[in-house]
Amino acid sequence: MTTAHDYSEGIDPEHALKCSIQRWVGDRTQIVEGVIDNVTPSWDHERAAKLVRRQIEARVDELGCVEGSGNLDLPGSPNWYVPDIAVVPDELADGGSSLLPDQTLLIVEVTSEPNAETDRVVKRQRYAEYGAPLYLLVDRPDKTVTLFSGxxxxxxxxxxxxxxxxxxxxLPEPFGIDLDTSGL
Structure with a gap:
């Protein structure tokens, strides 16, 4: 006779979910308020991110940082984000699978119609709560750019x-640069 075993003892559901997302096929899978979201950006979305990235690249290099769309963990919450751009110190980009929002210098999200409210409201709140110093929202449906700080x-x-x-x-210090938004 086989007995059922309770495997839930000692397993942290948040950790298990986030580990499975890291191994998900595709590098743009995130969890937003407990909902798994495999992000597939459109070409115009990617163009907007590229235009921002090009303008900050030289300063990012001067600061000894790297910009990319790596994973951000929000421990203690059902969230695992893949921002369009995050700027992090180069030494933090070595080996780890995820970073925390307070380890970034800047996070950029480019909205698309399906995710606009998530970027405008949910991610803005969570990035602030987890200490991301600067959050740049490129809102394509509204054709606006907003910088959040503090x-x-x-x-x-x-x-x-x-x-x-x-x-x-x-973009304030440590960047100290002007961002041209005309091509977004």
């Missing part, structure tokens, strides 16, 4: 924007 438990305390596409947006 992370706090209840949200960002600083908001610069929304600026309509075409206006210059200043």
């Amino acid at each position: 992370p706090a438990r209840l949200g960002y305390t600083g908001v610069d924007g929304p600026h309509p596409f075409g206006e210059t947006v200043r």
Whole structure:
């Protein structure tokens, strides 16, 4: 006679889910408030991210950082994000499978119609809660760019924007550069 074994003892469901996502086929799978989302960006979405990336690359290199779309874990929550762009110190990019939002210098999300509210509301709140110092929201449906700063438990305390596409947006120190939004 075979007896059933309770495998749930000692297994952390959050850890198990996040580990399975790391091994998911495709590198753009994230968890947003407990919902698994395999992100497939459109070409115009990718173009907008590329335009931002090109403008910050030289400064990112000067700062000894790397920009990319690596995994961000939000421990203690049902969230595992893959931002469009995150800037992190080069030494943190070695070997780890994920980083925390407070280890970034800048996070950029480019909205698309299906995920716009997630980027505008949920991710903005969570990035602030987890200490991401700067969150740049490139809102393609609204054709605006907003920079959030001063992370706090209840949200960002600083908001610069929304600026309509075409206006210059200043990325504060440590970047200290102007972002041309005309091609977004």
